Amino acid sequence: MNRFTPLVAVLFFVGLTVASFAQPSLQVVGSTTVDWGEVTPGQSPLKTKVQIKNTGNSTLKIASVKPACGCTTAPLEKSELEAGETTFIDVSLNVSSFSGNVTKTITITSNDPDQVQKTVYLKAKVVRYVSLAPRFVSFRSLEVGKEAGEVVRVQNTGQKDVKVLSIQGSEGIVISPVEPTTLKPGGTLEFTVSTTPESKGFLKGSVVVTTDHEMEEFRTMEMKVYGNAREPRKSSIFLDANQE
DSSP states (O other): OTTHHHHHHHHHHHHHHHHEEEOOEEEEOOSSSSEEEEEGGOOEEEEEEEEEOOOSSOEEEEEEEESSSOOOOOOOOOEETTOOOEEEEEEEOTTTOOEEEEEEEEEEEESOTSEHHHHEEEEEEEEOSEEESSSSSEEEEETOOOOOEEEEEEEEEEESSSEEEEEEEEEEEEEEEOOOEOOOOOOOOEEEEEEESSEEEOOOOEEEEEEEOSGGGGGEEEEEEEEEEEEOOOOOHHHHHHHO
């Protein structure tokens, strides 16, 4: 028997063993949760970099990085990582239209056999020290020559007094008379947004509220106003008279 045969067999076995344990491993460096804490809409978009590392011993291939919401972008710098190599995901989260607690996710899909998909969580608490409710006005039923109105509220959700200086409408939007008003913390001011269409068609206007808030983003706030005016409906009495 060839004296090299046992050695070759051992080396072959070791090679098979090593090969069987060769696999990539995707690790999110640090935490899988990014928490910006308390933010305001004016700080949008929120940005950060998420670091990815291949802690395995073979090539890691990242197939996709998918945000669960259109408000999030997450381009990846590099999709293939050798053992020990790192890369970054550039995360951007648009919170300008949100209020309160926000949680969004990013799903990373790779050839890591132990966890094909890994989730990164994005969190923030969006605070509005002066808020408008509703966030926009959409007139459900508009008729030419007929007035339509909606009630809107301005609320001071901060801890200091805020003075509402003016409220103005555009494109034929009329605001009920509002005098400059100081709102205590938690205080609310109601006003009416109305319009009387002169012709049929799509209405697109706005309401602008100005205050003396110390933060610039709450000094001028705009609310969009929408609607689609149609010709007045003919009354049933008129129709019956014609039919006779």
